Amino acid sequence: MASVSRGLAAPSWSLRLPPAVRWVYDYLLYPIGQMLVFIIGAAVVLTLLAYLLAALVPEPRPNIILADQISRQLPGMIISGISIGFVYAMIALGYTLVYGVLKFINFAHSEIFMVGSVVGFEIMRRIADSGTLQQWNPVVLIVTVVLVSMLVSGLLAVLIERIAYRPLRGAPRLVPLISAIGISFFLIDFVRATEAITRNDFNLRYPTDQLPWLTQSVALQFGTTTVNVKPTSFIVVGGAVLTLLALNYFVNGTKLGRGIRAVAQDQTTAALMGINVNFMISLTFFVGGAFGGAAGSLFGMNVGTVTPYVGFIPGIKAFTAAVLGGIGNITGALLGGLTLGLVEAFLNGVLVYFPALGQRYTDIFAFSVLILILIFRPSGLLGERVDEKV
């Protein structure tokens, strides 16, 4: 059952390798390989399904040859699916970590993500207001923005835990769920109030117009089709991969990570071992929050505009992704996020050609996929179906 499980950890046989090799294998090769497998696997499966559909319904609308359309859109769909998928995955990690440790759904996490995106905006906006935006080195700029929003969101998550969840430790499971919803309402309006007062507006547009390297699409050639890819998509994917690798190392390769897992499983006993349980829980919230923050600022850069309401939909999607992958399981969050992102992109791309359905059915189909998967794998894609030992 749930608890922070091993995540991207390499199989235990790597114990036998020499330490340096093992480190590279455990914390670089294996997780990167795993991400590649997930991406390629999901993309290939979906592509095949799409062409299968095209074979069944070759011409869903007059003059539209489905297979041709799919070929034309394929690279675009995959890229957009992956970039949003990584965002879902990063948010999902926050849900999964907290769920793993405290067994409750941190409904306020979507607002931690939102705060991250707003903080990202504030930093960029301030730099832009000081007139120096163009002078920044792109890498330094992005890293600064992401790191600061990670820090703020992480600390916010810690604060939330301290105020709204810690006093409820040991209360029935659903109680912190409600205070999380309270926090969520509060944060939305609070951010809105602050922005409305200081900026007289709460639609917050990243000053990306000033950064051509960030907004000018790169034309990629895939066979005969050209796809315009926003540089931000690369940044999202790159940022997500880096932070995910860091998380994997943290949870599986460090003592603190092991401590978090121990606390997740049995707080009392962890305390008996000398582990400061409250500190570990704060740390978990910090890490989860920081991931939400990173996702928020990357997402903000990618979409350009954020509002205090921006957290809700990605929040729900990411929560779905966490469950799809197997809640409490770190690799599961990654797989769930990527799967969901790609499924959505493909559905959006294909449903358009079916006049009776259309993109408005995307969510219905996406949820149906989720339900189907859960019926056959009741603990999510990667949740181990351990028979409970009694």
Add this chain to the structure above:
Amino acid sequence: MATLLELKNLHTYYGQIHALKGIDLTVNEGEIVTLVGANGAGKSTTLRTISGIVRARSGQVLFNGQDVTQMQPHDIARMGIGHVPEGRRIFPQLTVHENLEIGAWNVKSKKDIEERIEHVFQLFPRLKERITQLGGTLSGGEQQMLAIGRALMAMPRVLLLDEPSMGLAPVLVEGIFEIIQRINEQGTTILLVEQNALMALEVAQRGYVLQTGKVVLHAPARDLLADEAVRKAYLGAH
């Protein structure tokens, strides 16, 4: 002999339930002391109060002369009190190896940790066979071994053992008591709670008899073994 652990007039409650009603008890450095008593007498509660996972409402726990009554459990653990809790409480999703590593939470040196793990494997070879198995899937007895091994990883000055032989196969029960003695000889002071009072008293120097939250008798182990009332009540003799 120096007093290592001292409980003074300890009162503990579970909500309305008054579980400890003024316990006084001392454990000297290097001793094995055992607590004997019927179900619900408060033996486990005594151990839990010492290690801080249940808080005393009044009274004191002194460890090495220092008042630890109001300290957090993890700080108490760091001071050198190890606790093998009732019901083992293995981390089910950590491997055997990781469970042991967690036991050495406050040990800095990796080398020390590996050495101690080796030491535990010498005591319990069965665990070595299961080194990568998840704790939750071990059998009851395997878990018990792991729980003791895990507590030993911190090399505590005093070890609180709550029913270490529960659920163990007879052949292992003997082994456990041998190990307890061995650990003790290596310098660890032990406070032992056992249903198997006969064997506990055989290895212990002194014993306390608890009855509904109070110490009713306190004597050298040998005397308790000989005491007719104790034999009748707790040793299953006729």
Add this chain to the structure above:
Amino acid sequence: MLLEVTNLTKSFGGITAVRDVTLGIPEGSISAIIGPNGAGKTTLFNLLTGIYKPTSGQIMFNGRSIVGLSPDKVNAAGIARTFQNIRLFPAMTAIENIMVGMHSRLKISVIDTLLRNSAFHQQEKAVSDKARDLLSFVGLLHKANEVSRNLPYGDQRRLEIARALASDPKLILLDEPTAGMNPQETVAATQLFRRVRDELGITVVLIEHDMTVVMGISEHITVLDYGQKIAEGPPEAIRNNARVVEAYLGRRAAGTHQEESDHGDAA
């Protein structure tokens, strides 16, 4: 034979917890299953009660196969159990715990429940009477309205047995029912098991590590090791079986328990 297990196997990934076990339990008997820690005893119980599905093998109960039945169906078919780690419903009172145990013997009708007609009242009355009988059978009548988590350990064990008896089973499986009891309580518990068989006519199978209990009460013992059956037979034979002594009993235990079991027999 009330229960016949043939070539039962259960693997978890790499580990085969129960391997090719065949055994039979005669109706009205008291039998024990013993073996070293991790031998697969609890797993065997989990297989018998439908909590795990066997990897292969057959389980016949009362003449019909119960492989693949869900645990509630197995319970309805007449097998009840207790757990190695007590699993009462912690916030329910003692009597409520027992009433839940009767579920498979009740007629559950939403209509009756909503109308509160005489059928409903009659059944509720019967349920509560029987629950009281069972409580007094295990000696807990005075604690009927206590919340089960507040009961002392020994009482919880007895309550679990009473709850298992509530479904009128033909066979009851007890997983280390005396673990954590002191010798005196153990003697009382042993008598209780015997009364279950003698007074209620229920076949008893128990897992135990306490040889006083095992040797004192059981008519037939099966020994598992590494998932396999390594010996079976009456207590005498088992006590003297070299392989069992080696793998499980240990020399001293084999010796001392011999003396003690005489007491047990005498009691």
Add this chain to the structure above:
Amino acid sequence: QEGRVIKIASQSPLSGGQSAVGVGIRNGVELAIQQLGGNLRDMGFQIQYVPYDDQASPDVGVANAQQIVADPEILAVIGHYNTGVAIPSSEVYNQNQLLMVSPANTGPAVTDRGLPIVNRVVGRDDLQGPTGAQFAASLEDVETVWVLHDTTAYGQGVAEFFRQEAEAQGLVVLGFEGTEERANFDGIIQPILALAPDLIYFGGIYDQVGIFISQARAAGYEGYFMGPDGIDSPDLAELAGEAVVGTYYTTVAGPASIYPNAAQFIEDYTEAYGEPPTPFAAQAYDSAAIVLAALERAIEANGGELPTREQLAAEARATENYEGLTGTITFDDNGDPEYSNYYVLQVVSADPAQWSSNTVISTIQIPSPLKAQELAAEGEATAEATPES
């Protein structure tokens, strides 16, 4: 003083993503009551204004409506912004004969239900949508269009009308999609890029459309954008950035600056609220003014006493040739203005402050459906009459 209090309520979204326009409506009403309430005050009445927040949600709107009708002193409501909210709320007003004047609702069903208490000062989507489509068809380089909407009563409604007319005009509608997405339109844009329509029409509201426009442009879409009056807000420029320049929109409420009578209003509004009037603020002002004028007439007719709600509603419906900021208004029997102006505008600058200088490309006056029928009947009549005479 006692018994001579008149309250006027308004309902519009004051919180949430659409509050920019909602607050503008509130401000417009407030200003009108301050400026034009003098006569009533002279007649010895005290006028109070009670703004409600409908949160752009039908549920909240209806709950508020129940509160409003329960207050006997409230004689009229100005509202709403969202058609989906206006319809159920007006059912409640109607049961209680409470007058509603809408400054912004363009959905046909708002007035087509024929409720005696519902009036509006703006045009209708079944005319606005087609206006847009006709304009799109008139653009030389537009042959294919893609239609999106926000799946709300308003957005989907106007998009449907656009599509019907576009098809009638011979444009090829490549896609017709609804979406609730508000942040990341990547997946929605992919198929659009694959089919490369010449124009994208988005029936929705600025807070969603603005983000879409910026992302679609960034993803490489090169054609035109177009939308209905829902995107008429400086925030569209704020949200869409440079990509907004060149976007067409139709509206039933031109920018205040195009109305000759509104110069003073713009000045007063800016002074009072620190920003130029948002779209529909002038219409809100007019709605309130119509209510006040009807009140004066009703009070006079009632011999200086407070009229009943029913009387007031009838009096408001009888409004004829009212000279408002936004034009001359006469209500037809459904409560639509007999003639409304429909404008096509083009965004000239990415600077939100320049929003009010968007160029008006064309202005068409179209009669309301009832009026059109009437005209047609008259026309037939004259046509029939002519040969005879």
Add this chain to the structure above:
Amino acid sequence: MATVTSAAQQPIRALRNWAARPAVATALILLYLAVVLLVLRGLDRRHLWFPTFSTLAFPAFVLSPFIVMSAPISRRLKTILIGGLILIAMPLVGIYDTSYLELAIQICIFTGLALGLNIVVGFAGLLDLGYIAFFAVGAYLWAMFTSQAPTVINISGLLVPAWTFPIFLIIGVGIAAVTGILLGLPVLRLRGDYLAIVTLGFGEMIRVLARNLDQPINFTNGAQGLHNVSPPPIPEIWTSFTSSTANLMGISLANVTPVAQQLLFYFVGVLIVAIVVVVARRLDDSPIGRAWTAIREDEVAAIAMGVPLVKMKLLAFAAGASFAGAIGVLYAAKQTFVSPESFSLIQSISILAMVIVGGLGGIRGVMLGAAVVTLLNLQVLKNMSLQLNALRQMDFVIFGFHVQNWPTQLEPAKYERLVFGLLLIIMMIFRPTGILPEPRRRIELQHDDVVTDEDDVSPAPGPMVGAN
């Protein structure tokens, strides 16, 4: 720390003992009711502080049945008082000021929903985040069969007359229950939070379907919603009864029909809630209720003791859903307009909040929670903004501050959710088991292992996941 009774506490205790005497309690209660009713009667909408007073008085009135219920007075008196409050006092208050009637209907609707959800979440322990879907099913049922919107049903002449309303209440129960079972069948094998996400998804699917089923065949009129839904017909006698009651109170109703109609809805709402209470009580206190509790506490033990998990969970799902269906029918008839917006996730969550704020698992607590949260949302927070607005218009000066200068960006209406959120957090922290906790839940809250006098000094134990 041993609790020391300070000198200050003694008079308080004496006072409490005094108030607990039946005679005194009866007198106090009657006094309370009299004051509340008089205040409500005396409130004047023209008064500057009306919003504030009304926000104090009406909740005090709504809470009075709960106060009576827990007062130490005789059962008979309790029944009389509560009956009188609900069946007589409330309608009179409602005729006097119909906005209270509307609030009372909303409270009935949400109480019914919260009680239904409580069966699923509180009794059986299944976290359902899509409960609103069943409500939507009921609402759409009535709306589709009576709306004048151009749906297939309307076009093909299948609309039903308004008098079928009571029949549809019952059909609503059935359809919603069937929907509950259909949803439950495939997913009830899922554990805990997996079920939560699937139900959440299901709730969204129902909403999206309602929003999209206007094409290719128009069932729901899509985003436009179904307008002109029939309210049930009002018998002549009911109207005249209403107006003569009003006359008795010295009120001449300008417009009787809407008041009579609201009054009718109020009584239907009360009736439904009453039925729901009885059904929920009876289910809870029966073998079914015991089985649900067992499942909630330990699924493995429950199934091993012969409790058929899937069957019992399905029953909980269907029972909870069925009430939502009937209430949906009522809602559609009252609102006369049904659109997908009304059935969002936020709604499901607010109902869950009512259940938990009131006290999960307990019937009285859940009703109180529903009343409190509904009042907060629809009255208290709204009146706060209205009050401020009134002050602004009067150019009220408080401590030298001109309320008129209050910035629009800080208008309280914009921050209703902020306040609501804060209240939720505060309520949970101070009463984690809810306002009126159910006894069993209180036990659950007692820490398993760790008991401390100061709550945060030491960690609570986690569950022993999978341990042997």
